[in-house]
Amino acid sequence: MFGFSIFMNQPLSNEKKSYIEKMKTIGFTGIFTSLHIPEDDATTYYSRLIELGKEAKKNNLNLMVDISGDALSKAGFSIDRLDELKHIGVTGLRMDYHISNDIIAKCSHHMTVGLNASTITQQDIDELRHFNANFSQLEAWHNYYPRPETGLDKTWYVEKNQWLKEGGFTIQGFVPGDDDLRGPLYAGLPTLEEHRYLHPLANALSLLGSYTDLVYIGDGGLSEVTQSQFKEFLQNDTLTLHVDTIDEKFSSLFLGQHHNRQDEARDVIRSANARFKQIPDIPPKKILPRSKGSVTLDNHEYLRYMGELQITKTNLPKDGKVNVVAHVIEKDIPLIDHIKAGMSYELRKDDDNE
Incomplete structure (x- = not known):
């Protein structure tokens, strides 16, 4: 139900490893990371993704990696060698622009594939069916929006999700964290603009009530107090x-x-x-x-x-x-x-x- 983000702009510190272990203990089930953030040095991604994958496997967490175009090859991996990615602990790829539906369909027979929820069209669905995609491994992942005022409108989000549900998709959205905010703007990473400065758990519950199956923390951290609130909710159904x-x-x-x-x-x-x-x-x-x-x-x-x-x-x-x-x-x-x-x-x- 809930996941969190670990970004690879820095080596995986012992503090971050402890954070991963704690989030697993709380009840989080997945990690999101990205291979195409302009501010990052892509040459460091290869070793850092291996290290992150090791931590994900150690804690039995899913690991979804955001890619687009040639992001995999720049990091030293290949979309033609998915077994290599699975071996290091990657369980899914979120595929954005410049990746064809033919390739997406092929990958869906090997691992979970996240599509850009905002841009999926009926034509995409028809093409994926034509290419015999494994729809049981296709998920619709929304973007997060670092720049204030650019997050999605909730009414549009709900209507889009209703349509995606009719197509059988599992739907994911992001909410901002309240610690270790992602640069360079440090203004939160929400899917919905109305969530930008609000409590992460309240935002997460709002998404769950809006045809959303998976909610991930967009930023790199949650404060200890907020972690405790998530723990009470997940383990004791208490706010x-x-x-x-x-x-x-x-x-x-x-x-x-x-x-x-x-x-x-x-x-x-x-x-x-x-x-x-x-x-x-x-x-x-x-x-x-x-x-x-x-x-x-x-x-x-x-x-x-x-x-x-x-x-x-x-x-x-x-x-x-x-x-x-x-x-x-x-x-x-x-x-x-x-x-x-x-x-x-x-x-x-x-x-x-x-």
Whole structure:
């Protein structure tokens, strides 16, 4: 479901090897790399791809390599020697411009082939069928867009993916990382422009809800905090939200694990666990406007609802019966939209602001 990128502009350091191992442990299943980035020295690709392939095999990870035109031959490999690539750990080639559908069809009988999802036409599909391509090994991979304002429109993306799904393709998209951003612009590597500066996990969940099967981190890294959030989601089906605490007195009532109620509310996430705790008297305090991401506890003015815990999904006015006790940090607010009915979530104090 999820993969990450390792670029070959530098030798594979021990730090990067540890990162690969950790991402595998978290639950990521594949690595993406490229052989045709203009800023890189292509003469270094041969040894570095061998080393990256070794790490991919060691961690049982797929390795998709982006090529176009003569990129393979410049790096010292050949499209006529796919067994050599498979031997070093490459499991797939994403083939972009200047590679014919005849060659793509032949390669599809030896390994996974990623096509440029944005440019696939009905004529391409017809030609691939004519050349007897193995469609079970063809995938549609979208681009990432380093330059701000050039990422795809979401409506167009969804419509394109619906069409690709009808053709039987597995579909992939990229989301930006939040560490080790790719140069020279360092502005993230998203497929969708609206994802450029948002939380990687929220972006990934957004793509999964948009006819996308595989989501890869476009940039070279995820911060340790974001890695932990991916781990909780992949291993425990839990979304972790970090909060700035406003009222420490009642932190034991809101910090920790919760479940959204099965009857999903429009405006708020309602903790199914909160009112089953032993609730002390909660007097009115911190009666504030409830901007999106506000964590609230109903006070005793709400009578039998006292102790109900909510997270606002939209901006709501202040209410004398509702105390604002914390607020989800700005970076994590996009995750709120992905807490669906019955889903587990955890409120955790933001260590950066302690």
